[in-house]
Amino acid sequence: xxxxxxxxxxxxxxxxxxxxxxxxxxxxxxxxxxxxxxxxxxxxxxxxxxxxxxxxxxxxxxxxxxxxxxx
Numbered sequence: 001x002x003x004x005x006x007x008x009x010x011x012x013x014x015x016x017x018x019x020x021x022x023x024x025x026x027x028x029x030x031x032x033x034x035x036x037x038x039x040x041x042x043x044x045x046x047x048x049x050x051x052x053x054x055x056x057x058x059x060x061x062x063x064x065x066x067x068x069x070x071x
Contacts, residue, residue: 002026004049006033006042013037016046018054026054027061 001022006014014033020026028050033043047062054060 002050002053004046006037006046008037014042014046016050018050020054020057024057025059025061026051026057 001020002018004014004016005012012034014031014037016028016031018026018028028047031043031046033046051060
């Protein structure tokens with residue numbers, strides 16, 4: 001239902017989508033940020049922009065798996 005794309009000088013550097021029923025529940029999925037742009041807050045900004053249209057939904061369900069080797 002919702003998609004966010006981030007570009008740097010016309011090059012796609014990040015994206016995320018969310019499945020939603022349009023009323024009650026949003027499920028953000030499939031975030032991707034180019035490695036050269038990670039660690040700069042772009043992923044957080046993408047999530048914020050994706051969740052805003054879901055503000056009227058009662059549930060935003062986010063599932064995450066930590067990257068291997070992270071402290």
